Amino acid sequence: MGVARGEETSGLPLEVFDPSPVGVLVTEGKEHRLVYLNDALRAMFGDRPLGTPVREAFSNLLQQDSLSLFDRVLETGEAVRRDQATARVACPSGGSQERFFHYSLSKIPLPGGKSGVLQVIVEVTEQFVATRRMRTLAREQRRLLRRYQSLIWVNAHTVWVSDPSGRFREVSPDWKKMTGQTREEYRGYGWLQVVHPEDRASIMDAWLRAAEEVPPLIEQVFRVRVLDGTYRHFRLRAVPVCKDGAVVEWVGASTEIEQEWQENRCRKLLDRAAAAVADITDLEEMFQALADVIVPELADACHIHLLPELADSFSDVFVTERIATAVRAGLPRMLRRQKAHHPSDSEFMRAVRERRPVYLSFPPGEPPPYYDAKARVWITEARAHSQTIIPVVVQGEVAAVVVAAVCGDRPSIDPADVELMGQILDHTHDALGMALRFRRTQRVALALQHSLLAEPPHVPGMEIAARYQASPAAAEIGGDWYDAFTLPGGAVEVAIGDVAGHDLAAAVWMSQVRNMVRALAVDRDEPPGDILHRLDTALETLNGETTTVTCVLGRLEAAGDGAWRLTYAVAGHLPPLLVTHDGDSRFLREADNPLLGLVFHDRPWISAVVPLPPASTLLLYTDGLVEQRGEDLDRGLDRLRRYAESLAGEPLNGFCDGLLTSMPMTGEDDVALIALRVPPIG
Structure with a gap:
């Protein structure tokens, strides 16, 4: 370290600063010549020759204001402190690096009565860089927070x-x-x-x-x-x-999110409506499904009226049939299958004539005077206060009318909800059109079917009842038929049959077969088996295409002493059922013959004769009454026999109706039945 390392200041050697971890230098006199450097300072800036003025020794590091500080401390004796001073220091690998320091200057006495300046230097580069990094992070955090807040305010x-x-x-x-x-x-x-x-x-x-x-x-x-x-x-x-x-x-x-919510709601309701009617062909079921979509989402109650066909909408009173109803929980129920009367000057009729929705509002529970009595009672009990009436236009005509109502504290129907109801109806327009055509075709077919079936004759002492139930799953006319008529000698001829097919051709052929049976039975007095034989020959001759027919033909006639007997023959049909007044029953299987129109049959056609106990019932029926998909036919026949026995004591009409309501029919086929009850003895 030279001479200065052995000198003393007021008896304190400068070597006391050697182990210090901070940099220390000492200058002397007004020129501020270096008299001491410790190892920590040399490590910071490199070695500097002693005796050299500090201005020259650190010319590359010291700034002008730093030199003036040395002068001021030496003159005034007042210590000075500086934080975060910078200096560009050479790197061992070449180049230079900006570094940061804290330092202090204080006056110090030296040997010989001289004075100098003591400078203590602490490098804080790492701390400063860390602090600057933290400040940068803080600024970035504030910036991101402002950005996040801005995004929140925007959204x-x-x-x-x-x-x-x-x-x-x-x-x-x-x-x-x-x-x-x-x-x-x-x-x-x-x-x-x-x-x-x-x-x-x-x-x-x-x-x-x-x-x-x-x-x-x-x-x-x-x-x-x-x-x-x-x-x-x-x-x-x-x-x-x-x-x-x-x-x-x-x-x-x-x-x-009002607009987003409304759009999602609209999409969900339209999807629900489409799904609700997707697998339905019956018009009433379809309208009921739509009413269930509207309630309670869009209204508290909804009822749908079917308009009559070919009705005059300008008549004084217009009559509709309510075929679907839906009511929110807690409100009085509304009955389906009811007629409603609408005056020509009512809002209901205005919606029908103008083919556009009509909205009306009134005090809670106080309907307009033109409402009929049943509607007024419901509105009063439910405290309804507003309604919208929406005509359902299908294929250019008003086929039905939707009436939606809100009650109690619920706000009036919003125009947007009225529009949404209209969209639901438009969304299902094609399905409604198909269901409407199906219903109308089915009604026409059913009317035609009934016109082809004769009313049973009146026979003194004997009861005769017949029923026909069309399949709800098919719009076409079926081939099921029944017939009963009196012969010239007073006997009663009864028949039932089924022509293969379920269309107009089957119905036409059914009508021809029925008429041929009548003609052949009246033509000559012969057993039913022979009549069926001649019928089979006629079908083979007249029918250009192979069409099969099943048939049961029987003749009931008095046997003397008030007793009756049955002569019958069966051609490929289900066996007749005989039920006694006491509730015993059996199937008549003694006169089975082949199916009509199937193949040429050269064997004799057989008939059988059975006595009919007093007050017993003879039942002829078609397969729609007993057949179940995937079930053995014998189970269906056994089920029919049990139900028939339980109804043996009922009047004949009740007997027939009881079978139709009790038997678990699939609805996939028509059902025809005819029952005859012979009188009791005396």
Whole structure:
């Protein structure tokens, strides 16, 4: 270190600074010549020759103001401190690096009565860089926070802070702009006062669950009353702020999503309506499915009226049939299958004539005077206050009318909801058109079918009843038929049969077969088996295409002493059932013959004769009464026998109706039956 390392200052050697971890240098005199450098300083800046003025020794490091500080400290004796001084220091690998230091200057006495300056230097480059990094991070954090807040303000109407239980502490000013609530009104749970009453319970339940479970995100959709008094849908999203594992507050945002909610609702209802009618062909079932979509989503009640065909909409009173009803829980029920009368000057008829929706409002429970008595009773009990009447136009004509109503405290039907109901009906237009055509075709077919079936004759002492039930699953006319007529000698001829097929051709052929049976039975007095034989020959000759026919033909005649007997023959048909007055029964299987029209049959056609006990019932029927898909036919026949025995004591009409209501029919085929009950003795 040279001479200076052995010198002393006021008896204290300068070597005392050698082990110091901070840099130390000492200068002497007004020229500030170096008299001491410790190892830490040399490590910072490199070695410098002693005796050299500090200006020259550190010319590449010291700034002008630093040199003036040396002069001031030496002259005044006042110590000086500087923080975060910078110096560019050479690197061992070449080049230079900016480094940061703290230093202090103080006056120090030297041997010989001289004075000098002691400089203590601490390098703080790492600390400064870390501090600068932290400041940069803080600035970036503030920038990101401002960006996040900006995004929230762009996408949310309100930003708020609540306590762990959902009590609002702070809310952005937009809350007041939207709802009119002041700070005093919304604080705590006051904000719930502008939430729709029907949504408050679910929101509170969500907060209570969140307080226990602490999910990473709460999301709720609810309605808020805005300044104009209407309710609009908002989405609430909130995240927890936790400390030591406990929620200290929730930070959230609420965004209006009314348009998004309406669009989603519309799409869901249209999808529900399409799915509801997808697999339905019956018009009444289809309208009932649509009424169930409308209630309770769009209205509290909905009933649908079917308009009569070829009706005059300008008559004084218009009569419709209510075929579908749906009512929200808690309201009085409405009966289906009821007639309704509508005066020509009613709003109902205005909707029919103008083919556009009509809206009407009235005091709760006080309907307009032109409503019929049943409608007035329901409106009064349900406290209905507004209705919309929507005509259903199918294929250019008004086929039905939808009447939707709201009741009690529910707001009046919104025009957007009326439009949505119209969209639902339009969305299902094709399905409704097909169902309407099916219904009309089925009615025409049924009317034609009944016109081809004769009324049973009146026979003194004998009861005769017949039933025909068309398949609800098919619009075409079927080939089932029955017949009963009296012969010249007083005997009663009875027949039932089924022509293969389920279309107009089958019905026409059925009518021809029935007429041929009548002609052949009247032509000559012969057993039913022989008549069926001649019928088979006629079918083979007249029928250009192979069509099979089943048939039962029987003749009932008095046997003397008030007794009756049956002579019968069966051609490929189900066996007749004989039920006694006491409830015993058996199938008649003694006269089976082949199917008519199937193959040439050269064997004799057989007939059988059985006595009929007094007050017994003879039942002829077609397969639609007993057949079940995938079930053995014998089970269906056994089921028919048991039901028939249980109804043996009923009047003949009750006997027939009881079979139709008791037997589990599939509805895939028509059902025809004819029953004859012979008189008791005497």
